[in-house]
Amino acid sequence: MSYAPTQVAGPVRQAAGSLVNRGVLPAAVALARRGDQVRAAVVQEADRLATRVLNETVSYVVARVDLTELVQNIDLVAVAQQMIDGVDLPAIIRQSSASVTSEAVRGVRVQGIEADQAVTRAIDHVFHRRRQQAPALPAVPAQAERGPDG
Secondary structure, eight states: OOOOHHHHHHHHHHHHHHHHHTTHHHHHHHHHHHHHHHHHHHHHHHHHHHHHHHHHHHHHHHHHOOHHHHHHTSOHHHHHHHHHHHSOHHHHHHHHHHHHHHHHHHHHHHHHHHHHHHHHHHHHHHTTOOOSSOOOOOOOOHHHHSOTTO
16 A cells, blocks of 8 residues: 555654654753763763773884884885985986076176276276266076076
């Protein structure tokens, strides 16, 4: 025998209303709250016990491991080679050389500008010319000298 939803909804609504009117709903809500409290307490206790078991297990293992023997069995040359292989040394050298070269080029440019100004002052002195104000060195932004690689 099958029932249509509308045939079932009416009696269920009446039964639920009856339970609510008799105070079953407040009791169910109270039980749900109590269940939440008990669950939180159980989770907290389980966490405390798991932490204790983990700490004791780690202490037990560490107390029984011979670290000297363990370290002696490690191939330090292989570890060092693996670390060196992981470092892109040519790229590091290129980057550091590029920054040193960039600074050197900037220094040469500034010295060239200063030498040009010294020659100008010497010629002005020989010909008894007076300048209003010495021209300032142009600002050479460090970023402009670097290529797209930085």
